[in-house]
Amino acid sequence: MKKKERHQLLRQLVQQETIRKQEDFVAILQDRGIEVTQATISRDIKELQLIKVPAKGGGYQYNLPPEMNYNISKKLGRLLKDAFVSIDTQKEFVLIKTLPGNAFALGTLIETAKYQEVFGCISGDDTVLVICRDEDSSNRFQRRIISFI
Structure with a gap:
């Protein structure tokens, strides 16, 4: 999967799922047959400027930065x-x-x-x-x- 496609998928995931840690991204992508490392996800998070926001059940989850809107x-x-x-x-x-x-x-x-x-x-x-x-x-x-x- 190309980086641009992966970034688009990660944006969708943070809007549709509760993703609390980088390993959650890795697991979801692997479940979809996409091999990716935690290091790649870490770089993607930085490039996409994802932020952590309070989650409904406590703790924090990844989200798009407010300025993306x-x-x-x-x-x-x-x-x-x-x-x-x-x-x-x-x-x-x-x-x-x-x-x-x-x-x-x-x-x-x-x-x-x-x-x-x-x-x-x-x-x-x-x-x-x-x-x-x-x-x-x-x-x-x-x-x-x-x-x-």
Whole structure:
């Protein structure tokens, strides 16, 4: 199972099930025939920014962070206003430079927004490479990003 698919499944699980510890994720996924380690789940929890909230029967359970419910466009705009450095295109590629430490969040927001122009993203510490469907899509996407700034 690819990371993106696993992240989507983990988001669903925390909304549908009471998951109190990382081992619960591992057990549920293994019951579904998906082999995963506790270390992988630990990284996924960090990347998804899952939080622990009080559970009904006492103790705590994993949940999505409250900000996941906010408008993605507003979050994108805020992040771009705070961390944008530059943007450039080459054919179907859009390269966005940010202040250090911001590119991963930007790439995640772009993928979460599910823009039609975007095929996928690769994020580093201060750079997001957005792979668009074609050259026209990359130009439209660049204009979209600039409109946030």
